[in-house]
Amino acid sequence: MERESVKNKSILLPMARRGNGSKGKKIHLLTNHFRVNFSQPNNHDFFHYSVAITYEDGSPVEAKGIGRKILEKVQQTYQTDLGFKHFAYDGDKNLFTAGPLPGSNLEFSVVLEDMSSRRNAGKRLRLSHQSKKFNVAISFAAKIPMKAIANALQGKETNHFQDAIRVMDVILCQNAARKGCLLVRQSFFHNDAKYFTNIGEGVDCCKGFHSSFRTTQGGLSLNIDVSTTMIVKPxxxxxxxxxxxxxxxxxxxxxxxxxxxxxxxxxxxxxxxxxxxxxxxxxxxxxxxxxxxxxxxxxxxxxxxxxxxxxxxxxxxxxxxxxxxxxxxxxxxxxxxxxxxxxxxxxxxSLQRYTKALTSFQRSNLVKESRQNPHQRMEVLTRALKNSNYSDDPMLQECGVRIGSDFTQVEGRLLPTPKLKAGNEQDIYPKNGRWNFNNKIVFESATVTRWAVVNFSARCDPRKIVRDLIRCGNMKGINVDPPYKVVFEEDPQFKDAPGSVRVEKMFERLESTLGDVPPNFLLCILEKKNSDVYGPWKKKNLVQVGIVNQCIAPPQNVNDHYLTNVLLKINAKLGGLNSVLDMERSRAMPLVMKVPTIIIGMDVSHGSPGQSDVPSIAAVVSSREWPLISKYRACVRTQSRKVEMIDNLFKPVSDKDDEGIMRELLLDFYSSSAVKPNHIIIFRDGVSESQFNQVLNIELDQMKQKNHHTKFFQTRSPDNVPPGTIIDSNICHQHNNDFYLCAHAGMIGTTRPTHYHVLYDEIGFDTDQLQELVHSLSYVYQRSTTAISLVAPICYAHLAAAQMGTAMKFEDISETSSSHGGITIAGAVSVPPMPKLNTKVASSMFFC
Missing domain, CATH: 2.170.260.10 (paz domain)
Known part of the structure; x- marks a missing residue:
């Protein structure tokens, strides 16, 4: 781990690679990275200019989208004054050129036709249309050496590397904007009906492409991938x-x-x-x-x-x-x-983004329409690169950039599949990332006792479900007693009432029958997956009364496979374990299982783009009952909207209401394991590379991974890469310690690898040890009998955030904030606190 001193304060930098792994059978692959070459000695500089656009009266132009039209008109009208320079404009206030413009401060006036103008006061119908005049001021801001990219690739320190890569990405956006594309960050969508697919309810899925420059061990590459966004049906x-x-x-x-x-x-x-x-x-x-x-x-x-x-x-x-x-x-x-x-x-x-949350029907159709097997995806990406015509882009030509047309070849390794243990020490050998419980029982059984069934659905036979659940439980070694009463049916007069009312009425019925002794477990049958009962039900059980519960929306034909999956969730929630890693039993990983070690998964989830007042939810889960690494508990907090850094990791002990997430989890580890942890392993999801330093110097001081677009393809097979495929060379970061892992079997579409960055390591893992641990943690997810794409602690953090999010009435936040002020220091909108989990369920895997 490197340290850098800034004003006498030592700050942490991401750690360098300690060497590549060696375990596993080698496999030759292709990836959607295309080699970038500079066709001439590159000693040019990028010049950064600030752009200010105003109306004729001097007032600023604030409307989004119009800036590109205005700057394009400037380019067409004032070529001589611009020195015949091409430029890349980000659509806001930044413009970049290769080499300088003729002056440091340039001013232009342009006229755009057919601009709406509103004149005259009072209520009126028609808008008059006329030409609109705009003033554009372009002033020098900074010089960015293009050589910074080459220096970074050679391992030389440079302050301008990220700036230079940003300029290159803006050039790609400019290329797409000229073609009339919708730009969503580095993804581009053409205004062509052949790219639109109806997913129902007035929404189209628009298929486009992601393009961005990446620095790798093999040099500079252009990463191109398929991208989708939702648009309103034109x-x-x-x-x-x-x-x-x-x-x-x-x-x-x-x-x-x-x-x-x-x-x-x-x-x-x-x-x-x-x-x-x-x-x-x-x-x-x-x-x-x-x-x-x-x-x-x-x-x-x-x-x-x-x-x-x-x-x-x-x-x-x-x-x-x-x-x-x-x-x-x-x-x-x-x-x-x-x-x-x-x-x-x-x-x-056309091309207007639909930012509301998708319905289950739309999501289902989206999944169907987004499927592309590896061979199809490679064909689509090859066409996308050809159609982009980057070789003729004037700005890239000025930079001397040439982009290759071949997928980059990489060498991967197939890691050995972890062996699992079921009940009675039976071995489970996963095949192609999957296994089952045929003729096997769970490793550690919970007892489903003192439980009840509530039914909010009129379309299923709950009594049959109960009988079959008991029968299947006995087959899998899960002790399921008969419930208190076969079923508590919803009173029909409340069917159309709000979800919270329906839940309260159901609990009144439960209490009138069961008295003061609450059940240990509740099975809740819903009429559909997105029932409005779900959120109030979770809040009632997890926050107010403290009852472990399982919601189901059973299909028409309930078979044993479906019931077994339900039982696996119930068993985990009630404290059981469905399977464990063989290495957990043998303590085969000394740095984790012979030294007290807590494993933590952290994530922050944000509301959808259309939910402007929804706070973000921070969820942190931690392992318990060491030396196990298969049992977890969760802490969940709200924080300011769109804030990625978790601000509740540590708080002074004097704060009696909340002593911080890490203290709560460490105390739980001690109480469940009878030892204090010597090692802490943290998996952090949801941060980009630009935020690594914040994670290291803010979050770590108190106590990775963002969506990427890299895919891998087999060279001699149209199938997905096998589970356990790991890549830690060639297209990985040129200095930092990162690797790609495809732990799961891609059954539909093209497998999405998970990109792991090792930011900090005081424990001293060698590369193979750490990669084996990460791979193994993809096999301890208690909800399913498949390896998952991301380590279980992160997936559990996703689940905990989502489930607690439903327990909060976010839809009333806007009204509450406006009617009560809702303002805190610095003018920020106040964030409603997350309801605290009831102590009876706080240590359970309620999220499973």
């Missing part, structure tokens, strides 16, 4: 709303929901074909909504006439309207200056 607004809400006709649309869905989307209005942004809906129907029409009389004088929107379009504009009269109008004006159009004249324009 076309008539009414058609979109009917599909989105699943109704039969326009008159069945829920307009309150529609208003929220449509806000800020762009529409093209017929017959003018002008585009506007939706700001809301009219309060009255089109035939009743009045506005003041300013018309000229015979004398040429302007007079104000009150008229309905419907009459104006049908009588004055002579446009036939079929059904708009009984529907609200689209408002594209401001709240105090509305501008209305009949809804049937409005069409949603």
């Amino acid at each position: 076309g008539p607004v009414v058609g979109f709303l009917i599909g989105n809400q699943g109704v039969k006709d326009p008159f069945s649309i829920n307009w309150k929901k529609a208003k929220s869905t449509l806000k800020n989307l762009r529409v093209k209005v017929i017959p003018s074909n002008q585009e506007y942004k939706i700001t809301g809906l009219s309060g009255l129907h089109c035939k009743d909504q009045m506005f003041t029409w300013k018309k000229k009389n015979q004398n040429g004088e302007v007079e104000e006439v009150e008229i309905t929107v419907f009459d104006y379009f049908t009588k004055i504009r002579d446009i036939k309207l079929h059904y708009s009269g009984g529907l609200p109008c689209i408002n594209v004006g401001k709240p105090n200056r509305p501008t209305y159009f009949p809804i049937e004249l409005c069409e949603l324009v």
Whole structure:
């Protein structure tokens, strides 16, 4: 681990590689990295300029998306003043060139046609369209040596390396923007219907491509991968709303929901074909909504006439309207200056991102549409590279960059598959990352006793489920006693009540029958997976009363395979173990199993883009009952929205309400293991490479991995790479300690490897030991009988965050914040605290 002194304070830097691993059979692979070469000696510098765009009156231009059009016009109009330089513009305030512009401070004026302008006060209908003049100021900000990339690849220290790579990525974005693509970070989506696939309910899956430059041991490479984003289905607004809400006709649309869905989307209005942004809906129907029409009389004088929107379009504009009269109008004006159009004249324009949470139906269709086997993906990526035509990009040509057309060859290794133990010391030998419990029993059985069944579903036979659950449990060595009462059925009169009411009424029924002795376990049968009962049910059980519970939404045909999976979850939640690693029994990994070691998984989950007021949730899980590394417990906290660093790891002991996550987990390890940990191994998910230093110097001071786009393909087989494939050379980081692992079997589509970065190691693992531990931790996930793609502690942290998230009523946060101020120091919106887990379930694997 390197240390760097800044103002007398020693800060940690990510550790360097200690050498590559050697265990496992070698396997030759290809990866979606394409070699980047500089075709000429590269002594040029990138020049960074700040861009300020203002209207003619000097006010700043804040509208998103318009900057690229303005700068493109500048390039077309002022080639001589720009020294015939090409530039890469990030769409905001940054512009980059290869070599300097003629001056350090340049000012230009350009005119864009057909810009919407709103004139005159008061309520009105029409917008006047005219040319709009913009002033553009370009001023020198910094010089970025292009040589920084070459220096970094050679192992030389450089302060400008990340800046230079950023410039290269901006060049890719500029290339895509010129082609009219939708840009989502480094992913690009073409405005072409052949890339759109309907996934239902008014939403299309738009397929595009991710392109970014990566520095690796083999040099600079361009990483290209398939990418997807969700867009609203282009076309008539009414058609979109009917599909989105699943109704039969326009008159069945829920307009309150529609208003929220449509806000800020762009529409093209017929017959003018002008585009506007939706700001809301009219309060009255089109035939009743009045506005003041300013018309000229015979004398040429302007007079104000009150008229309905419907009459104006049908009588004055002579446009036939079929059904708009009984529907609200689209408002594209401001709240105090509305501008209305009949809804049937409005069409949603293409390539608008859909940021709401997807329904289970949409998610299911998305999975189907996103499937590409390795061979298909390679063909698609080859075409994508060819169509991008980077070889003709003027900026890349000025930089002397040439991109190869061949997938990079890499050498991987197949790690030995860990052996597992079931009950009665029976051996389990996973094959292709999978195993089963046929003719086997669980390693450590919990007893399902003093339990009850509650039924919120009318479409299944709960009594049969109970009988079969008991029978299957006995077969797998799980002791399942008969429940208190076969089933507690929901009172039909509450079927349509809010979820929280239904849960309270069910608990009243339970308490009236069971008295003051609560059950140890509750099986809850739901009518569907996304039932509105689920969140309130989890909050009631995990926070208020402290009862371990399992929710199921059984399929039509409940078979033994389904019931076995349910039993595995129940057994783990109640303290049992379904299987363990053989090395746990033999203590075959001395640094972990012969020295008291706690294993921790950390993650922060964020609300979807459309949920602006939802706080982020930090979840940390830790191993317990050492020397086991298969049992865990969780701590969950809320924190400010979109904050990735966990801010509750450590708090002074004087804080009686919350002494910090690490203290809570360390105390649990001591109480469950009777020893204090000598070693702490932390797996941290959800941070990018640029945040590694924060993890090391903020989170580590108090007590990896972000989505990537690297894929691997077999050279002589169309199948996915086998489970256990590890790569730690060639395309890995040129200095830092990282590796890619495909621990699981990719049954559908193309296997996504997990990218691990080793940031800090005081224990002293050699490379093979650490890689074996990571691989093994993909086999201790108690919910399934398959190896998983990511170590179990991280997956458990995901589950804990998701489950506790459902226990909070996030939908009321906006109203609460606005009505009670909701403001803390520095003007940040206050974050509602996470409800504390009841002590009766706090140490259980409730998330399993």
